[in-house]
Amino acid sequence: MELNKYKQIRKFLELVIMGEVDLVELFCKDRMPEFLREKGFLSKNEVEFTPRVLAKMPYYHKLEYSYLLSLPLSCFTNAYLKKVKRYIASLTQEKDSLRGLKEREMWREDLSKLEKLIEDQETSQVAPPIYLRLRRLKRELFSQAD
Secondary structure, X not given: OHHHXXXXXXXXXXXXXXXXXXXXXXXXXXXXXXXXXXXOOOOHHHHHOOHHHHHOOOHHHHHOOHHHHOOOHHHOOHHHHHHHHHHHHHHHHHHHHHHOOOHHHHXXXXXXXXXXXXXXXXXXXXXXXXXXXXXXXXXHHHHOOO
16 A cells, blocks of 8 residues: 555656646645546545445545645655655565565564564563564474475
């Protein structure tokens, strides 16, 4: 869902930066939601929820674009647009890399990350017991499959 949101933000920034949108006129005439819908932008709820959840929502909740309209002015620069594009590329790469993984591989990767986080918390009183249980769980889960 986050990828969709940032794609929408990129599209909006490109329209504004390229001068294809007169924000002042749209805000003054209170036409912004209508304009965004015409241009194919997704509302906040369409970005955040599945179609099944959206079908149960009242219509007026579906036309909320605060994630676009509350962007600070400092976002409307080419530098920020480049950051958004890089972030989209990283999310896309992460999504593509996850598609190639099997469930067991995802579990292993997540458990390894958790194990590292716990190791880094050596000063914590809670970390040692959790770390030992995690190692035991990891052995139990993956020793049979290997």
